[in-house]
Amino acid sequence: MVSQFGDKDKDRQNFFTQNNSCTRIDVFEELSPTNEAALRQFFRRLGAPQYVDEVIIPTLRLGDASVYAAVRDRPWPPWGLGARTFSAVCVVHNVAPESWAPSPVFTADEEGTNIGLIGALYKEVLEALAVSRTSEVCYLAAEGSVLADRVLERNGFRRDDDVFMTEHARYFTYRAPAHELLSNLRLDDVSVPDLLAYDFPAEVLDRNALYHLGILLGARPGLTDRQRPEIIDLARGGHASKPGGVPGGTGTDLGTDQFGGLLGELPYVSLGRFLGSDAENLMRNVLEREEKFQPATVLPFGSTSPFVDERRRRGRTLDDVGFIYDAFVDRLKGALPGALSRMGIEGFPVGRIELQVTASGDGDYYRMHRDADAESTRALSFVYFFNAEPRRFFGGELRMYDDRGVEGVAHANCSQLLTPRQDMLVIFPSRLPHELLPVRVPSQKFADGRFTLNGWIHRAEKC
Template structure:
C-alpha cells in the first residue's frame, strides 16, 4: 500500500528528477557523467573506476537526472545529480557502489533510496541475485547497520595491502523489503512516501555505505584502509600476489592444502609464443569431449562442458613437461599429497569463449592413475573476458568413497599462473563472458594431468 506523501526540503527538486539506466555510454552520456564526478569532487572516478567496470561487461549505471528546461537537448541538457553502479562479481553476486551524490543532495534520502530501489529491482529479476559488500574485519558502525537490514556476515576474506575484509551478503529481493521499498513506486519514493521508520533505515544505511567507502575513492594511497572496500571482478577471490587465493573460510595453512599456485611459470617469451601459437591454430580447435561416469567413451555434451580444445602443442609440450617436473616435488609437499612414482604427463590447450563453462567434475576416481591436475592460464592482459574462475573443492575418502567437503578455493585466471591440485578434487570452470565474441579474447589455458606409474 502506498504511504502518504510527506513533503520535505527536497520535494520540489525531486519532482523534476527521473531515473535513467545506462546500458551503453554515448559521448553525451559520458560528458554528463564527467561533469557529475567533477562537481562531487572526484573527477578521476569516471575514467579510473566507473568506465573500466562498465566496459568490462555485466555492469549498469543508474543515474538520477534533472533535465535542463531549455533547450532540452545537446551538451549540458542532461544534469546528473546521483549515480549508482552495479557490476557482476561472481555468479549471482553483485557489487554495488555507494549512491554518489553532489553536495546539495547529500541528505536527499528520497532521491538516494529511489536510485537504490531501481538497481535492486533490476537485479531481482534473478531470484537468486545477492548484493555483496566488503567490510573491514573490525568494522563496528557498518557491521551494525548492514546486519540490521538483513546482511549476513560470512567468513569469506579479502586481503589488501591495507586491511583484511569480510564479505557481507543479502538477497536483492529481501533488501527491497527490509528497506521498505518493495511496495512503493519510484516516483512515490522520490516524492516522500517513505514512512519515518523506512526513512531512518535508508538514511542510516546509505550514509554509512557512502562515508565508509569514501576513503577508497578520495585518498590516492593504497596504504590507507577504507572501512568498506570496492568489490572487484572475482570478488573476494582476487588477492595480492603474496596472498594465497581462496575463500578464506579456514586458516591459511588449511586452505593451502586444496590447491597450490606457481606464478611466472613460463618465461615472458615462452608465454607470448604460446599465445601466438594458439591463435595461429584457431582452425584446429575442436569441441571438447567428456567421459560420462561409468563409461570409457568420450562424447561432446555441451550441457556439461562447452569449450574448444587443442591436443597438439608441438614443442610446447616438452616445455610444459619439463617445467611441471621442475616444480612437482615442492608443490606436492605443500599440498601434503603422498609421494608417487611419476608416469606420463598429459597436456591440452583449452579456449573458453562467450558463455563457455565446465560443470563440476573430477579428473580421477579409484583405479585412475591421474594423481595431480595442472592448469596454466595464458590469456593476454588486460583480460578481455570476465568470469571463468576455476573453483576447486577439497575431497576426502569416507567409507571407501570420495566425497567433497565444504572447503574450496576459487582462482581468478591470471596470465602466467599455474595451479596444481589433487585430481580427485571436484572442480569446475565458472561461465565465461567474452563481449567481443572474438576467439583472440577467449580464456586460454593449458590443462595437464600427472600420472603415477
C-alpha cells in the same frame, strides 16, 4: 499509506520537495556526450574527478554494467551539453553469474540527506536485479567493521569466508538476494514517485537512512584515494569473492595451509608452441565430441565425491581423452625437468598424470581454489590453452595468487594474470591458489569458446 509527517502536516512541503519534483531516474549502459559531461561535472563536484576515467568508463566497456542517475534537465534553452545535471549516481556491474556489485549511492553534497531521492534510485537498481530470483547484491567490508557489518547484516546480508587482502586490511564479501534486500529496506511496497514525494512510512526513512549513509560513509575514503576505507569496490577479476579459477577438473576450495617463505615471484612456467601442428588435430577431435562433455564438478576438501556447484564453477569437461593422452603426456614429461628447474622445485618421482578437456562458454568461470591440500599427492597442475582461429571469445584469464607468509590468504597485490594464448602450456604447483575469470563468447557457440587440456601430475606414492 501513512506519511512520516502525519496527517496534520500532509500539505507541508519538505525540504527536498521542489528539487525532487523535477527529478527523474535514468539508466544507461553507454555514455552519450550529454551524460558524460553531466557525470564528469558530478564527480568533479564530489572532489573525485578521476572516478569517471578510472572506474566508470572501464567498467562500462567491460559490459554487464549500468549507471543509474537522478537527472535534472534545465527547462529552458539552450539544451544539450551543460544543460543536464546529476544529483545522485549508482554504478552497478556484474561480478559473476547472478552476482552484482552496486556502488554506494553517491549524492551531490546538497542532496546528502535526501533519503527519498536515494531510496528511489536504489529501488530502481534492486527492481532491475530482482527480475531474477537468484540475483544477489554484493559488497566488500573490512574485517573488524562495526557499522558496516551491522548495517549489512541487519538487512539480510550474510558474510562469506572469501577474503580480499589489500596493504591496509582484509575484506570479506557480504551477499544478499536482491529481492530480499528490496523487501528488507521496505522499498517493495512504495513507488518511486512516492519516494521522491516523501509519501512513505517513517520506517522506510529509518531503514534507508542508516543503510545508505552507512555504506556511503564507509566507502567515501576510497572515492577520494584516502587510505583504509571500510567498504571497497568489488571489482571483476580482483579477489577471491568473485568467480574465477583455472579449469581444473575437481579442484578444491581455497584452504588454510601455506607455502614457506616471503611474498615474491610466483612459481610457474609458461611454454609456447607446445603442441605445434598437433593443436589443430586436437581442436578437431574435441569438437567432434561436443555431446560427450559433462557439467564441470568441484571437490571440496574432505569430500569423497565430486559434484556440480555453479556458485563455484561453471563449465563443461571431457574425461575421455584417449585420442590425445599419450602424445600430450609424452611431451609433458619431456618438458618437466626444465620446468621444475625454472620454478626452483626439486625433482620427484612422477606417479599418475590426470588429464581432461575443459570447455568454457559464455559466462563460465571457476572461483578461486587450490587443486591440492597438504595430504594430496597432486604436485603440479598444468593448463594447455587452445581455441578456434581466429579467436572468438574474450576474458577467461588465468589468475594465480601468492599466499605465502600471510596465513594462507591469497594476496591480490601479488598475483599473476595470464591471458589464454593458443598452444601455450602453463605449469604451477597444485597448492597455488588460482582462478578462471569469467569468459565471454558473443556467438554463444560451443566451437567459439575457451578450451584447455588441464590436469595434474602426482608424486608417486611410497610403497
